[in-house]
Amino acid sequence: KKQVLTGIKPTGRVHLGNYIGAIKPALELAGNELYQPAYFVADYHGLTKIHDKEEMNQLSRGIAATWLALGLDPEKAIFYRQSDVPEIFELSWILACFSPKGLMNRAHAYKSIVEENLHTGREADTGVNMGVFTYPILMAADILLFQTEIVPVGKDQIQHVEIARDIAESFNHTYGETFTLPQYVIEEETAVLPGLDGRKMSKSYNNTIPLFEEPKKLQKLINKIKTDSSPPEAPKDPDDSIIFSLYKEFATELQTEEMRNRFLTGIGWGEAKKELFEVMNVHLEEPRERYNELMASPDKLNEMLLHGAEKARKKTRPFLEEVKMKIGIIHS
């Protein structure tokens, strides 16, 4: 079976961008017998930003509950918290020793903080902790430790997967074929889902629609999606509308076709938003209920995650030993 792996970091509530860009495609792969999924809560990646005990705990549980509420089968998948698998951090150090600093300097997330700092007259590295700087190395460890072949992600993570390949190649070059080179898979159409303001939907832009938002608030958020001022009767381009992009993720094919036609012949934005809310709410009602139940039973959640970590470590421990033998860290 091909190893598929992806993670979500608990820096905010799971939003529609996470769902459409990564979780939905990952769950589709999980339903296919040809793949072995490993899906996880990237809590130590979250620690680069979240420095509050309660928040960390709550957000991590939220991510775990989301996967399960959407139907991930923890018996079939390896489903775990990153922090429960210490091999990842050991490998992360090993990989750090094969990661040129310049490669980290070029990582988008770090680079954009530096650019913003310089732009506003601050020192380049203001607000950058070493976790932020070495973020891609930990992510490479996540991926490479599982000998991952496929990484379903949104567009913003492509560079990270490429960095993981670079690091793997560098190691393989020195010690011979060891790490599998991972490949990202992207849903072209929704690789970057826009948020309320039209920029990429992102926790850091504060423009997200949380996946399991309560219906009333969900409706309010949908009403906030930025639209142009064309009148209701004006024809609208469905392929240039966030509302339509979201609609088709939740609607049936038939509904989607009908909505496409209504856009082309003219539909009021208010009406389109109402239809979007309806279709989302129908689709998300049950998972939302399951999510709320799971959030109310932290012990059950914890048990599942610990069980998942055991499964993960069965796979990762022997492989890490192999890696250590290759570099000459041999204790017997």
Ligand code: TYM
């Ligand atoms: P994170 O937590 O920021 O986002 C989780 C997933 O959601 C995708 N995504 C989007 N896709 C489309 N449109 C958007 N607006 C949008 N916003 C977010 C992201 O691309 C991602 O796939 N570094 C990762 C977490 C991680 C990871 C890993 C992923 C840690 N280790 C190993 C894969 C493999 C991150 O910050 O994702």
